[in-house]
Amino acid sequence: MEQLKYVGKSVIREDSYDKATGKTKFICDMKRHNMLYAKLVLSKKPHAEIEVDKSEAIKVEGIEAIYTYDDVPHVLYNSHEWYAGAKEFQDEYLLCNKARFVGDRIALVVGTSKKAVQKAISKLSIAYIELDSVIGINQAKQNAATVNGNTNLAFAKKINCGNYEEKFKDADFIIRDTGKTPKIHHSAIEPHICLSELDEQGSLVVWSPCQTAFQIQYHVASVLNIPFNRVRVIKAAMGGSFGGKGHTVLEPICAFAAYKLNRPVMLYMDRKDAILGTRSRNATEISVETAIKADGKILGRKIVVDIDGGAYYTNSSAIAMALGKKLFRLYDIQDQYYEGNTYYTNTIPGGPCRGYGSPQAHAITEINIDNVAKKIGMDPCDFRLKNLVKEGAKDPTGGTEIGNTKIIECVINGMKKFDWKNKRQNIKNKNTHRYAYGVGMACGAHGNGYKGAHPDFTNVDMSIFSDGSVLVKIGIHEQGCGTVTTMQQIASESLDINMDKVRVLEVDTITSPYDSAGTQASRVTFVCGGAVKSAGEKLKKKLIDSFCKLKNCRKENVIATNGIIYEKNSEEKYTYGEIAIELELKYHESLSVFERYESPANPGTYSASFAEVKVDKYTGQVEIIDLLAVHDIGKSINPLLVEGQIQGGAQFSLGMALLEEIKIDEKGYVKSTNFSKYHMINAPQMPEVRVMTIEGNEPFGPYGAKSVGEIAAVAPGPAVLNAINFALDTNITTYPATPEVIIRNVSR
Numbered sequence: 241m242e243q244l245k246y247v248g249k250s251v252i253r254e255d256s257y258d259k260a261t262g263k264t265k266f267i268c269d270m271k272r273h274n275m276l277y278a279k280l281v282l283s284k285k286p287h288a289e290i291e292v293d294k295s296e297a298i299k300v301e302g303i304e305a306i307y308t309y310d311d312v313p314h315v316l317y318n319s320h321e322w323y324a325g326a327k328e329f330q331d332e333y334l335l336c337n338k339a340r341f342v343g344d345r346i347a348l349v350v351g352t353s354k355k356a357v358q359k360a361i362s363k364l365s366i367a368y369i370e371l372d373s374v375i376g377i378n379q380a381k382q383n384a385a386t387v388n389g390n391t392n393l394a395f396a397k398k399i400n401c402g403n404y405e406e407k408f409k410d411a412d413f414i415i416r417d418t419g420k421t422p423k424i425h426h427s428a429i430e431p432h433i434c435l436s437e438l439d440e441q442g443s444l445v446v447w448s449p450c451q452t453a454f455q456i457q458y459h460v461a462s463v464l465n466i467p468f469n470r471v472r473v474i475k476a477a478m479g480g481s482f483g484g485k486g487h488t489v490l491e492p493i494c495a496f497a498a499y500k501l502n503r504p505v506m507l508y509m510d511r512k513d514a515i516l517g518t519r520s521r522n523a524t525e526i527s528v529e530t531a532i533k534a535d536g537k538i539l540g541r542k543i544v545v546d547i548d549g550g551a552y553y554t555n556s557s558a559i560a561m562a563l564g565k566k567l568f569r570l571y572d573i574q575d576q577y578y579e580g581n582t583y584y585t586n587t588i589p590g591g592p593c594r595g596y597g598s599p600q601a602h603a604i605t606e607i608n609i610d611n612v613a614k615k616i617g618m619d620p621c622d623f624r625l626k627n628l629v630k631e632g633a634k635d636p637t638g639g640t641e642i643g644n645t646k647i648i649e650c651v652i653n654g655m656k657k658f659d660w661k662n663k664r665q666n667i668k669n670k671n672t673h674r675y676a677y678g679v680g681m682a683c684g685a686h687g688n689g690y691k692g693a694h695p696d697f698t699n700v701d702m703s704i705f706s707d708g709s710v711l712v713k714i715g716i717h718e719q720g721c722g723t724v725t726t727m728q729q730i731a732s733e734s735l736d737i738n739m740d741k742v743r744v745l746e747v748d749t750i751t752s753p754y755d756s757a758g759t760q761a762s763r764v765t766f767v768c769g770g771a772v773k774s775a776g777e778k779l780k781k782k783l784i785d786s787f788c789k790l791k792n793c794r795k796e797n798v799i800a801t802n803g804i805i806y807e808k809n810s811e812e813k814y815t816y817g818e819i820a821i822e823l824e825l826k827y828h829e830s831l832s833v834f835e836r837y838e839s840p841a842n843p844g845t846y847s848a849s850f851a852e853v854k855v856d857k858y859t860g861q862v863e864i865i866d867l868l869a870v871h872d873i874g875k876s877i878n879p880l881l882v883e884g885q886i887q888g889g890a891q892f893s894l895g896m897a898l899l900e901e902i903k904i905d906e907k908g909y910v911k912s913t914n915f916s917k918y919h920m921i922n923a924p925q926m927p928e929v930r931v932m933t934i935e936g937n938e939p940f941g942p943y944g945a946k947s948v949g950e951i952a953a954v955a956p957g958p959a960v961l962n963a964i965n966f967a968l969d970t971n972i973t974t975y976p977a978t979p980e981v982i983i984r985n986v987s988r
Contacts, residue, residue, distance in 0.1 A: 244733055244943065245732070245733060245736070246729045246730075246732040246733045246739060247729050247730065247733045247875070247877050247943045248875065248876060248877070248878075248879070248943075249729070249878065249879075250878060250879045250880035250881075251725055251728075251729060251739065251878055251880070252725075252880070253722045253724070253725045253881070254724065254725060254728075255718075255724075264477050265477060266430060266433075266449070266476065266477050266478075266479055267433045267434065267435050267447055267448075267449060267476045267477075267506070268430075268433055268506075268508065270435055270447065270476075270506070272435070272437055272504035272506075273504075274503050274504065275437075275503070275504040275505070275506060276304055276350050276351060276352060276497075276501065276503050276504065276505045276506070277350070277351060277352070277353060277354050277356075277357050277505075277506050277507075277508065278348055278349065278350040278351075278357065278494065278497055278505050278506065278507040278508070279348070279349055279354075279357045279358070279361065279507070279508065279509075279513075280345050280347070280348055280490075280493070280507070280509070280513065280517060281345075281346050281347035281348070281349060281361055281364060281366075282342075282343045282344065282345065282346065282513060282516055282517045283336075283339030283341070283342060283343060283344040283345075283346050283368075284342060284366075284368070285339055285342065285368045285370055285908075286339070286340075286341055286342050286373040286375070286586040286587070286907065286908025286909070287339065287340060287341075287370065287371040287372065287373040287374075287385075287387070287586045287908070288338070288339050288368040288369055288370045288371055289337065289338050289368070289369040289371065290309075290336070290337050290338065290339055290346050290366060290367070290368060290369075291337075291366070291367040291369075292308045292346065292347055292364060292365070292366050292367075293364070293365035293366075293367070294306040294308070294347070294364055294365075295365075296363045296364075296365065297349065297360040297361070297363040297364045298360070299363075300351070300356055300359050300360040300363060301356060302351045302352040302353055302355075302356030303349065303350070303351040303352075303356055303357070303360045304350045304351055304352065304501060304503075305348075305349075305350045305497065305500070305501060306347060306348070306349050306350070306360065306364075307335060307347065307348040307350075307493075307496075307497065308335055308337070308346065308347050309333065309335045309336055309337035309346070310337075311335075312333070312334040312335050312493070312496060313334065313463060313464060313465070313496070314333060315333070315334075315462070315463045315465075316330040316331060316332065316333065317330050317332055317459055317462060317463055317492070318330045318331070318332060318552075318553060318554065319332055319459065319487040319488045319489060319552075319554060319591075320487060320553075320554045320555045320558060320591070321455070321458070321459075322452050322454070322455035322458075322757060322758060322760070323454070323455070323458065323694075323695065323756060323757070324458055324462075325695075326694070328553065328557065328558075329394075329553040329556075330553075331388060331552055331553050332552050332554075334463065334492055334493045334496060335347060335348065335493065339368075340387055340388070340551035340552065340586055341550065341551035341585075341586050341587050341588055341589070341908070342516060342587075342908055342909055342910055343513075343515075343516030343517040343518075343588060343910070344517070344551065345493070345517065346366070347364065347366075348493055348497060348507075349361050349364075350497050350501065350505060354508075371385070372384070372385035373385065373586040373907065373908045374386065374387050374392055374584065374585050374586050375585060375586060375587065375904065375905075375906055375907065375908045376548070376585060376587075376906075377523075377525050377546045377547075377548055377583055377585070379585070380392040380393075380548075380583035380584060380585050381546075381583065386584070387551060387584035387585065387586055388552075388553075388584050392583045392584045392585070393581060393582075393583060393584075394549050394553055394556040394557075394582045394583060394584050395549070395553075395556040395557040395560055395580075395581070395582040396560075396579075396580070396581045396582075397557070397560050397561060397564065397579075397580050398577070398578065398579050398580075399564045399565070399568070399577075399578040399580075399637055400576070400577045400578070400637075401568065401574060401575065401576055401636035401637050402540070402574045402575030402576065402636065403540075403575055404531070404540035404541065404542050404575045404576055404577045405540075406540075406575070407531055407539040407540030407575040408529075408531045408539070408540055408542075410531075410533075410539060411531035411532060411533065411539050411540070412532065412533050412534040413531070413532050413534070413612075413615050413616065414529055414530070414531045414532075415529070415530050415532070415608060415611050415612045415615050416527070416528070416529045416608075417527070417528050417604060417607060417608040417611060417971070417973055418525070418526065418527045418528075418604075418973065419525075419526050419603065419604035419607065419973030419974060419975070420523070420524065420525050420526070420973070420974045420975065421521075421523060421524045421526070421599070421600045421603050421604070421896070421975045422521075422523050422896070422900070422901035422902065422975055422976065423520040423521060423522070423523045423548065423587070423588060423901065423902040423904070424520060424521035424593060424895075424896055424900050424901065424902065425484075425514075425515050425520060425900070425902055425912075425918055426480075426481065426482040426483060426484030426519075426521075426593060426594075427482075427900075427915075427918070427920055428479055428480030428481055428482060428484055428485070429479045429480050430449060430478065430479025430480055431508070431509045431510060431511055431513065431514040432484070432485065432489055432490050432508075432509045432513075432514050432518055433449065433490070433506070433507065433508045433509065434446065434447065434448050434490040434491050434494040434506070434507045435447040435448075435476075435494070435504065435505070435506045435507075436491070436494045436495045436497070436498035436499075436504070436505050436507075437498055437503075437504035437505070438498065438499070438502055439472070442470065443470055443471065443472040443750065444460065444464075444466060444470060444471050444472065444495055444498065444499055445472045445473075445474065446460060446471070446472070446473045446474070446491050446494070446495050447474050447476045448473060448474075448475065448476060448485075448490075448491050449475070449476045449477065449478035449479065449481070449485055450473070450475060450478075450481075450485050450486075450488075450491070450717065450758075451481055451483075451485055451486040451592075451717050451719065451758050451759040451760055452486060452488075452717070452757070452758030452759070452760065453473040453474070453475050453715065453717065453747040453748070453749050453752075453758065454473070454715065454747075454749055454754065454755060454756075454758065455488060455758060456473045456488050456491045456492075457471045457472075457473045457749045459488045459491065459492050460473070460488075460491060460492050460495045463492050463496075464492070464495060464496055464499060466499070471495075471749070472748070472749055472750040473491075473747075473748070473749045474747075474748045474749075475717050475718075475746045475747045475748070477718075478717070478718065478719055478720060479720070480719065480720055481719050482593060482594040482892065483519075483521075483591065483592030483593040483594050483596070483760075484514075484518060484519060484591070484592075484593070486519075486591065486592035486758075486759075486760055487518075487519055487554065487555075487591045487592065489517075489518050489519065490507050490509070493507065494506075494507035511913075511914055511915065512913045512914060515588075515902065515910065515912070515913050515914075515918065516588065516910055516913060518588075518591070519554070519588065519589055519590065519591025519592070519593075520550070520588040520589070520590060520591065520593070520902055521590070521591075521593035521599075521600075522547050522548055522549065522550070522555070522559050522582075522590035522593075522600070523547075523548040524545055524546065524547050524548070524563075524600045525545070525546045526543065526544070526545045526546075526600070526601075526603075526604040526605075527543070527544045528541065528542070528543045528604055528605050528608045529541065529542045529543075530608055530609070530612050532612055532615075532616070534616060536613070536616055536618050536622075536623050536626050536627070537626065537627065538571060538572075538573050538612075538627045539575065540573065540575035540576060540577075541571075541573050541575075541576045541577070542576070542577045543564075543567055543576075543577070543578050543579070543605065544578075544579045544581075545560070545563060545564070545578070545579070545580045545581070545600070545601075546581050546583065547559055547560055547563070547580065547581065547582040547583065547590070548582075548583060548585050548587065548590065549582040549583055549584055549585070549589070549590050550584070550585060550587050550588050550589035550590045551584065551585065551586055551587060551588070551589050552589045553584075554589045554590055554591055555590050555591055555592065556582035556590070557582070558596075559582065559590060559596070559597055560580030560581070560582050561580070561693075562596050562597035562598075563580060563596075563597030563598070563600055563601045564578040564580050564597075564601075565637070565639060566597060566598050566601045566602070566685050566686065566687075567601050567605065568635060568636055568637050568639070569629065569635055569639070569642055569685045569687075569844045570602075570628065570629060570647070570683060570684070570685040570844075570846070571609075571624075571627045571628060571629060572627055572628065572629050572630065572633065573627075573636070574636050576636070586908050587904055587908060588902065588904075588910070592760060594889070594892055594949070594950055594953045595686065595950045595951075595953045595954050596760075596761070596950065598684060598685065598686050598950065598951070598953075598954045599893065599896060599953055599954050599957065602682065602683070602684045602685070602954050602955065602958055603896070603957060603958050603961075603975055604958075604973055606682035606683065606684075606955070606958035606959075606962065607958055607961055607962060607965070607971070607973050609623065609624065609682075610680065610682075610962045610965070610966075611971065619661075619664065620680075620681060620962070621651055621655050621660055621681060624651055624683060625648060625651055625652070628647050628648050628651065628683065629642055629645055629647065629844070630645070630648065631643075631644045631645055631646070632644070633645065639692055639842075640691055640692040640841060640842040640843070641841065641843065642843060642844045643841065643843025643844060643938065643939075643940070644843070644936055644937075644938060644939065645843070645844050645846055645872060646846065646872040646934045646936040647683060647685075647844075647846035647847075647848065647872055649872070649934045649936070650683075650846060650847060650848040650870040650871065650872055650934050651681075651683070651848045651870075653870060653932060653934060654681070654848045654849075654850050654868055654870040654932065655850075657868060657870075657930075657932055658679075658681075658850040658866070658868045660679070660681070660850060663679045663852065664679055664966075667679050667852070667967075668967075674856060674857055674858055675854055675855065675856060675857070676854075676855045676857055676967040676968055677852070677853070677854055677855075677865075677967055678852070678853055678855070678963040678964060678965070678966035678967025678968070679850070679851065679852045679853075679963050679966060680850075680851050680853075680958075680959050680960065680961070680962025680963030680964070680965070680966050681848060681849060681850045681851070681959050681962065682848070682849055682955045682956075682957075682958035682959040682961075682962055683846065683847065683848045683849075683955055684846065684847045684848075684849075684951055684954030684955035684958075685844050685845070685846055685951075685954075686762055686844070686845050686846075686947065686950050686951040686954060687761065687762060687842055687843075687844065687845065687947070688762055688763060688766040688767070688839075688841075688842050688843055688845055688941070688946055688947045689757075689761050689762065689763035689766055689767045689839045689842050689947075690756075690757055690761050690763060690839070690842070691838075691839040691840075691841060691842040692842050694756075694757065695756040695757070696756060696757060696761075696763060696767055696838065696839040696842075697755075697756050697767075697836065697837060697838040697839065698714060698715060698753075698754075698755040698756060698767060698768050698771045698836075698837055699714070699715075699753030699754055699755065699771070699834065699835065699836050699837070700712065700713065700714045700753060700771045700772060700774075700775040700833075700834070700835045700837065701713040701714075701753055701775075701832065701833075701834055702731070702772075702775040702776065702778075702779050702832065702833055702835070703779075703830065703831065703832035703833075704735075704779065704783065704816050704817065704819075704820050704831040704832070705817060705820060705831075706817045706818075706820050706821045706824075707817050708737075708741060708803055708815045708816045708817030708818075708820075709741050709742075709743065709817070710731060710735060710737060710741055710742045710743065711743050711745070712727065712728075712731050712742065712743065712744040712745065712772060712775070713745050713751065713752055713753060714727065714744065714745070714747075714752065714753065714755070714768060714771065714772060715747040715752045715753065715754065715755030715758070715768075716744070716746055716747060716755075716759065716764060716768050717746060717747055717758060717759040718746055719759060721881065721884070721885055721888075721949060722878060722881035722884070723759070723764055723765075723768075724744050724746065725878060725881065726764075726765055726769060726877050726878055726881065727744040727768065727769065727772050728742045728743075728744050729877055729878060730769050730772045730773050730776070730877065730942050730943070731744065731772050731773075731775075731776050733773070733776070733943065734772070734773045734774075734775075734776025734777050734779075734780060735776045735779060735780050735783075735816075736780070736800055736801045736802060736803075737802065737803040737816065738802065738803060741803060744772075753834070755768070762845070762947035762948075762949055762950045762951070763839070763947070764947075764949075765877060765941070765942065765945050765946075765947060765948075766839070766940075766941050766942070766945065766946060766947055767837070767839045769877065769941075769942040769945060770837060770839070770840070770940075770941065770942045771835060771837035772942070773942040773943065774835050774837050775833055775834075775835035775837070778833045778835055779831070779832070779833045780800060782831065782833060783800060783805065783816060783819060783831060784798050784800055784805070786819055786822075786823045786827075786829070786831065787800075787805050787814070787819055789827070790819065790822050790823065790826065791807065793807045800816075803815055803816050804816075805819060816831070819831065840940045841940035843938060843940065843941075843946065845871075845872060845873075845874075845946045845947050845948070845951050846871075846872040846951070847869060847870060847871045847872065847951050847952070847954060847955045848870045848955060849867065849868065849869050849870070849890070849893075849955035849956045849959040850866075850867070850868040850870075850959060851864060851866065851867050851868075851956065851959040851960045851962075851963045852864070852865040852866040852867075852963060853865060853960060853963040853964055853967060854967075855964055855967050855968060855982065855986075857968070857986050859979055859983075860978070860979025860980060860981070860982035860983040860986070861979055862898055862960070862964060862977070862979075862982070864894065864925075864926075864927040864960060865927065866927060866928075866930070867890060867894075867927045867928075867929050867930065867956060867959075867960075868929075868930045868931075868932065869886050869887075869889075869890055869929055869930070869931055869932070869952070869955070869956060870932045870933075870934065871886060871931070871932070871933050871934065871948060871951065871952070872934050872936060872946065873933040873934065873935055873945070873946060873948055874935065874936060874937060874938035874941050874944050874945045874946035875935050875937055875938070875941065875943050875944030875945045875946075876933055876935065876945070877942070877943065877945050879933070882931075882933060882948055883931045885948050885949050885952050886929065886931045886948060886952045887929040887931065887952075888952065889948075889949070889950070889951070889952020889953035889954075889956070890929045890952065890953075890956040891921050891926060891929075892952075892953040893952075893953045893954065893955070893956035893957040894921045894926070894956055894957060894960060895920050895921045895976075896957050896975055896976060897956070897957035897958070897960045897961055897975060897976060897977060898921065898960065898976050898977055898978065899919040899920060899921060899976050899978065900918070900919065900920055900976055901918075901975075901976055901978075902918065903917075929956075957975070960977075961973075961975070961977055964977055964982070968982070968985065968986050968987075969987075970985045970986065972985050
């Protein structure tokens with residue numbers, strides 16, 4: 241294996257100090273001359289026709305404008321579409337006159353200060369004519385009332401391979417389970433915010449802490465009927481997203497206000513607004529039936545998933561498809577049936593959330609796998625090892641090749657490091673009358689981009705300047721996970737130049753080359769990193785070719801290393817910058833390249849988590865004593881950042897397992913509108929997350945790398961549920977397993 245200088249090293253992010261000391265400027269810190277502030281007025285009713293009287297509110301000193309449905313373009317769009325050819329069902333307006341959920345956008349108030357805006361909002365008179373609401377999947381199925389059109393069924397899809405019904409006839413056992421996963425708030429530390437203005441060149445500029453700048457450009461231009469080349473979207477510093485800033489939620493209406501008023505407008509949300517008026521992880525109800533032989537071989541499986549899509553179509557088709565496809569790529573099941581149904585409800589719309597279907601898919605199926613193993617008295621790890629996909633496996637539905645999966649190695653190595661066999665056999669010896677102990681594990685699968693489903697390509701401009709510094713222009717979005725640093729390492733490795741010489745820019749739609757998808761689908765390291773590597777190699781080749789042309793030497797005699805290039809056995813050495821100068825002087829060329837890079841594959845990425853828990857049977861409280869996360873990473877570009885991603889993903893998954901849920905009552909009113917009522921795993925509750933990476937060198941990834949950001953949030957949750965069920969001899973399949981849920985299930 242090649243010796244690497246920069247890739248594989250733990251490098252601290254450049255922005256760490258600035259963020260830790262408060263120097264980093266987020267949008268809320270930005271100031272513009274003559275800037276206005278704006279706040280959305282959100283519906284207080286789940287389903288109602290609306291009339292807004294703004295006659296008193298507009299009189300408030302400092303109020304510049306109040307917009308309602310009658311004042312904005314009536315152009316339908318779908319905030320999930322990230323490119324013009326996506327063609328999802330469009331049913332959203334900038335503002336509505338018929339609210340579909342508590343939190344729907346009904347007005348925008350713009351003023352010279354936040355105080356004036358808030359005062360005007362309090363003086364708005366809003367009349368609601370309430371309509372019958374559809375709350376939850378069960379009501380949606382009944383169609384007694386509908387959210388949009390004649391049926392609440394927004395999308396339905398079946399994916400099938402083989403003939404599961406015939407295999408079920410041959411089974412010794414069929415094990416059935418049903419379960420639920422909740423709506424979840426992304427809980428980024430920075431609530432949603434946006435700033436828009438018109439610049440000196442006549443461009444409508446949108447500053448956004450977003451994941452998909454070109455998507456925002458598309459929506460703003462389309463809804464406001466402005467040429468794309470007049471809409472400039474700049475990715476601002478981001479205080480977290482986890483998918484929550486993957487849809488265009490605030491940007492089009494903020495841009496509209498700035499365009500109409502010809503003044504800078506900052507549109508901001510507080511935490512309550514962000515919970516109510518943005519997006520949530522889709523809630524699901526899942527049933528799974530697994531047919532096996534007595535020796536532990538899975539014959540077939542049937543999975544039906546009903547999905548709460550919320551009040552608008554948004555990602556109704558995408559979540560059903562993404563969730564379903566993951567279920568065919570973890571176990572070697574050649575006869576399997578999946579049915580996904582997404583329903584409209586009068587609740588918060590669904591949207592991207594870390595893992596995009598994988599956390600829901602594996603939440604219930606991995607509990608079912610444990611129950612299958614239990615049925616035949618087989619260790620759950622041994623059962624998985626008998627049935628997991630192997631390296632070189634094909635997707636039975638005809639999807640992209642699974643590739644060199646190392647999930648079996650993840651389980652084997654995890655068992656050893658966790659001391660699985662010993663703990664599983666002896667953990668209950670620690671039980672007391674009050675406390676029960678258990679261990680559990682679970683596996684998960686995810687992907688590396690959109691290849692096979694959507695366009696998945698990116699473009700890179702890379703240049704070496706006369707001072708030897710390197711500039712990389714690419715449409716990436718730093719979310720706080722170290723994307724810029726990762727790209728720096730890859731660029732430095734491909735060029736063989738120190739990292740302090742390399743600058744990687746985040747996306748600006750006027751200056752950045754086009755990227756087809758943004759920061760989503762776990763594609764950044766695999767696809768964008770692959771593009772940077774390819775561009776770096778192309779630029780280094782041009783550097784060497786130029787050197788040979790300038791110095792009249794042969795390529796095989798040229799060495800380019802550490803930013804220096806020279807001919808073997810020669811004492812004359814040149815910096816990369818000096819060659820750039822000579823190339824421009826003699827041949828009127830710049831030392832730069834443009835690279836169009838398309839994802840070459842979309843292999844599976846895998847993980848296995850092992851958990852030890854202590855359950856208080858009196859209070860229902862769960863303490864996670866130990867958590868080991870084992871990941872098929874391909875190659876860690878930056879082990880420090882990989883470890884952080886895995887630990888952060890574990891916190892996300894454990895929250896879903898034990899605490900997190902947007903609680904909505906039977907009438908459609910949200911009960912958890914702040915962090916005192918929306919509970920998360922906090923630092924004192926977090927276990928030490930031990931991390932193990934299996935580096936199997938993915939052949940299509942940059943320097944062998946695969947994704948980690950989303951797969952990290954998949955397996956820990958079901959591993960903990962399996963540990964709880966083992967400790968209590970229960971079959972809890974409803975997330976989150978709150979103390980109330982545990983108390984209802986425990987027998988003392």
